[in-house]
Amino acid sequence: MDLYQIFTEHNRPWSGFEITCYFSILVVLLLVYIHLYKHGKVKIAQIVAGLVLFTYACVALESTVFTRKSQGYHAYELEVFWSWKSVIKYHSKEMIKENLLNIALLFPFGLVLPFAFYKRLSWWKGLVIGFLLSAVIETLQFVLCRGLFEFDDMIHNGLGCMLGCVLAGFLFQKLLESRE
Template identity: 50%
Template sequence: MKGFQAYACLAALTFLAIVYASTVFTRNPQTDYHYNLDLFWSWRAVFRGSREMLKEDILNIMLLLPLGGLLPFAFDKKIRWWQGLLCGIVVSFGIEILQLVLKRGLFELDDIINNSLGCMMGAVLGSVVAHLLAGKE
């Protein structure tokens, strides 16, 4: 493993620890299980004019974008869009399941979709940047 690749792995793991801490472990437990399985409910609210929900959806997309951007550097290879999407699904599903089981948040399918899209976009952008940097060596 090259030095830069090791730093990218460390950055990705640190980022994941911060994300899990902020979305699960720093929240106070609730008394009940909270979940919303209504697919795309947040985007319907956006199309009805909810600026607050638009902000929430954009923030959820941005949440895992840095992780996706680190993947090509951590694995030292191009990450395809579907690999970034799959990584986002796994990480986000893990967050949502922990929120549900530990009663520390709201399990939402929309969050999984938005987080996964962000990770996918980050992986695509990171792969482009990695390719451009490799061409300058």
């Protein structure tokens, strides 16, 4: 399965209810940002980055949780690094592809984080933020019976977010230095 096929398969058109929910929350978020902007608490770049992060999180939740059909049972794998054991022991190309795609899932999210905070973030903050977002995804998958709850996905997603955050933090720092 190639990336285009994964994207089209797991990103069906949103329903009217989903669109209404998304835009309702987006408007509230925008009003909060406008209030903060008027009081000098945020910059325009932070507003744009915050809205991009919200949108990306919604798309990630939609494609990893809400587009899936309920399995009817709670599935979980609590062994840490079980997926890499499968790669090493069985030479599973599908599992390594899945692991790499999980790293890639939150990489773009991490790229936007320094702009949302308007500062370079340490690598561990990117890791923690990615891990927490992934924990929300995994918990929803478990509670709604729509996938396999696993720590490996949280680790891979956190790693991807951290890598994006580190790269963007470096670029953000260079951008700020060039303005001085």
